Amino acid sequence: MGARPPTLREKRRYILVSVEPSGEIIDRKDLYFAVCDATTSLWGDVTAAVISPAVIASDGQYVIIRCRRGSERELSIALSTITCCRDRSIALRIIAASGTIDTLRERIQGLKIPDNVTVSAPEYMIGEKLYRVHNCSGQKVDVIEKGFKNTNRLFLTREDLEEL
Amino acid sequence: MKITDACIYPYPCGNSSVRRMALEARSLGFDRLVAPDTTPGQFHGIEVLNGIIIRDTMVKDLITRVRRERDGKAVVSVQAGDNGFNRAAIGVKGVHILRGIQSADKTAFDHVAARMAADNQVAVDIDLSPLITGRGVTRQRAIHRYRDILVLERRFEFPITLSSYARSVLEMRAVREISGICSLIGMDTPDVERAFTGIDTITASPDPAVRVV
Known part of the structure; x- marks a missing residue:
């Protein structure tokens, strides 16, 4: 099907979301399947077809998701039911919605803050297990259990690490 | 009126420290959290209340346990059971919240229990986790039960958390x-706002039956 003239095209809306935990690289295709699965599971095939979600762009932890205009509410509720993407626990935090991708790209530039990665010790003993610092942003510190299999991730703050 | 998440499980039950959860709650728009078996306090501007959840117990033991906790400032919750247990639990002075109604028996919370909850200012908790993480029948059942509870809530006006x-x-x-x-x-939206501030309603000191003029 050829491109339609602008007046006949479907009106779209774009939703900017932040993928938590920060520091995780999420494949756009995997995220698209997670979004489609959540939308279909919550609203059914018919409404999912009307919403027609698509992952348009990603920049670090920020992702732009497209939907049909008027279905932003349905999509945002569906996005809040996403808990995992390819067996990795994630959460999508909705930041903004816009009619153009450019506006959201500008918004992303404003949101980007340099990470402060000054931690006194790289490894910590928590409950007889050794954890290493994985990600550090502001007050937030994520640590991952050292090892090869079944490594747990803990979400802490700098104060928690100081108390250890 | 503070916007409250009526139950979270920080470390060691979960994988996030209470401080981190408070930090996240602040950025998500909350003012207060209730965390079972956690030292109450103020973290990053968020008030964290201690919660006590009593489950799998007989009514007699429940009364003893609640009496023991009555002097503290903990939010006392009871896991819902059958209809008789729920009515008895709602009638116990010091019980604040009836939880897990979506996984209890279909007849576990009827109009009589609803009226008692309204009279005793005992809240019925709405667990959002089956709506968020549940898929298929699990979520459908939870939606059905919550809709049923909300019919009673609109009629009898008991608190919701x-x-x-x-x-x-x-x-x-x-x-x-x-x-x-x-x-x-x-x-x-007004229902949700009322439910977010449900903890204020149930923890407020009741109006005295007799007022000295």
């Missing part, structure tokens, strides 16, 4: 997202 039961910061949801999720069970 909202709980995410988050064990991780990744399971916490923003106030706006929860409003959207609650719209699935027929709650409009």
Whole structure:
């Protein structure tokens, strides 16, 4: 099907979301399947077809998701039911919605803050297990259990690490 | 009136420290959290209340346990059981919240229990986790039960609380997202606002039966 003239095209809306935990690289295709699965599971095939979600762009932890205009509410509720993407626990935090991708790209530039990665010790003993610092942003510190299999991730703050 | 998540599970039950959950709650728009078996306090501007959840117990033991906790400032919750147990639990002075109504028997919470909850200012908790993480029949059942409870709530006006039961910061949801999720069970914005401040209603000291003039 050829491109339609602008007046006949479907009106779209774009939703900017932040993928938590920060520091995780999420494949756009995997995220698209997670979004489609959540939308279909919550609203059914018919409404999912009307919403027609698509992952348009990603920049670090920020992702732009497209939907049909008027279905932003349905999509945002569906996005809040996403808990995992390819067996990795994630959460999508909705930041903004816009009619153009450019506006959201500008918004992303404003949101980007340099990470402060000054931690006194790289490894910590928590409950007889050794954890290493994985990600550090502001007050937030994520640590991952050292090892090869079944490594747990803990979400802490700098104060928690100081108390250890 | 503080916007409250009526149940979260910080470390060691979950994988996030209470401070981290408070930090996340602040950015998500909450003012207060209730965390079972946690030292109460103020973390990053968020008030964290201690919660006590009593489950799998007989009514006699429940009364003893609640009496022991009555002097403290903990939010006392009881896991719902059958209809008789629920009515008895609602009648116990010091019980604040009846939890897990979606997994209890279909007849566990009827109009009599609803009227008692309204009279005794005992809240019925709405667990958001089956709506967020559940899929298929699990979610459908939860939606059906919550809609049923909300019919009784509109008739008898007993308090409602909202709980995410988050064990991780990744399971916490923003106030706006929860409003959207609650719209699935027929709650409009005033209903959600009232439910978010349900903890204020149940922990407020009751009006005295006799007032000295």
